Amino acid sequence: MSVFHPEGVKHHSPANIAGKKDNEQLTRTPKGCHINSIMTTVKLFGALRDRAGTGKVEIPEGVTIREILDRLGEKYGPPVRDLLLEEKAGRPVKRQPVVILIAGLPQLDLERRVGPEETVSIFPAVAGG
Numbered sequence: 659m660s661v662f663h664p665e666g667v668k669h670h671s672p673a674n675i676a677g678k679k680d681n682e683q684l685t686r687t688p689k690g691c692h693i694n695s696i697m698t699t700v701k702l703f704g705a706l707r708d709r710a711g712t713g714k715v716e717i718p719e720g721v722t723i724r725e726i727l728d729r730l731g732e733k734y735g736p737p738v739r740d741l742l743l744e745e746k747a748g749r750p751v752k753r754q755p756v757v758i759l760i761a762g763l764p765q766l767d768l769e770r771r772v773g774p775e776e777t778v779s780i781f782p783a784v785a786g787g
Contacts, residue, residue, distance in 0.1 A: 700717055710738050741756070753782075760772065
């Protein structure tokens with residue numbers, strides 16, 4: 659499982675401090691956020707999970723859906739970014755076929771902030787027939 663915070667400050671988890679091996683982490687702490695903040699789970703499915711190499715990422719609560727997509731694209735690079743985002747009018751926007759669910763409900767507002775302990779599920783477009 660990966661962990662990241664949206665603003666760029668890297669820290670070590672208690673498991674790393676104790677000398678235990680932990681999955682790769684990209685941790686970023688937003689202004690006013692404590693290291694021990696409540697975490698939100700982001701679940702990745704299908705080709706998105708395959709390209710990221712993980713099905714689960716932990717983030718601090720309070721980030722927007724857009725920030726989640728941006729950070730996933732930054733962390734995992736073009737293979738993931740290309741499934742999630744496209745450029746429109748010089749600004750990255752969510753690809754239309756990507757489905758984002760929070761508490762089982764589709765989310766269309768990319769500026770929606772993720773609440774404490776919410777689970778975000780991201781499904782890339784599937785093709786076939």
